[in-house]
Amino acid sequence: MGLTYESPSLFERFHSPTRGLLDKADVFSNIEQTVATSTDTYELIVGADSQLRSRGTYFAIMITLIKQGRGGMFFYHKIQERRYTSLQQRIFQEALYAVGLASELRQYLHEHSIDIPIRLHFDIGKNGPTRKFIHSLLSLAESNHFPAEIKPHSFCASTIADKFTK
Structure with missing residues (x-):
């Protein structure tokens, strides 16, 4: 049996560079409306990154909606937690x-009859100290029925989210 995760209500407010501060319900609704009113092909990517600092660990959790071949939009939530000294x-x-x-x-999308693929991006790669977590995290994604990518293809986590942990 795979590891699954029930998300607490940690992520209730998101920031959008173009739309400002939004409730999670507004983010989900915005994604639904964008996809439902267009004939373009979209995909969703969810990723996260973290930064260890003296006062705690800073996380940025991202939702990126990509219109294939035409850019996209993203929403992020930042959270500060206790200091995680373990990389794992x-x-x-x-x-x-x-x-x-x-x-x-x-x-949410299933309840609103929207069929769009969702991928996960993990900020880990074959080079460096995170390589030992690849199998476990890809198994986590698979057991929750999500395709996942790692560096160098995990730009949502390793590039976009990284900017918001600084």
């Missing part, structure tokens, strides 16, 4: 946040 704890917390939020989004 931090990486797994990022992954659990991403899986939880992606699961909520998938449920």
Whole structure:
């Protein structure tokens, strides 16, 4: 049996560079309306990144909606937690946040008859200290029925979310 995650209501407010501060319900509704009123092909990517600082660990959780070949939009939530000194704890917390939020989004879209693929992006790669977590995190994604990508293809986590943890 795979590890699953029930997302708490941590992510109730999101920021959008173009729309400002939004409730999660507004973010989900915005995604639904964008996809439902267009004939373009879209995909959703959920990812997270974290940064360890002296006062705690800073996480950025991202939802990225991409219109294939035509750009996209993203929404992010920032949270500060206790200081995770273990790289493994931090990486797994990022992954659990991403899986939880992606699961909520998938449920919402299913309830509104929107069929759009959702992928996860993990900020791990074959080079460096995170390589030992690849199998576990890809198994986590698979057990929750999400395709997942790692570096260098996980831009939602390793590039976009990274900007908001600084």
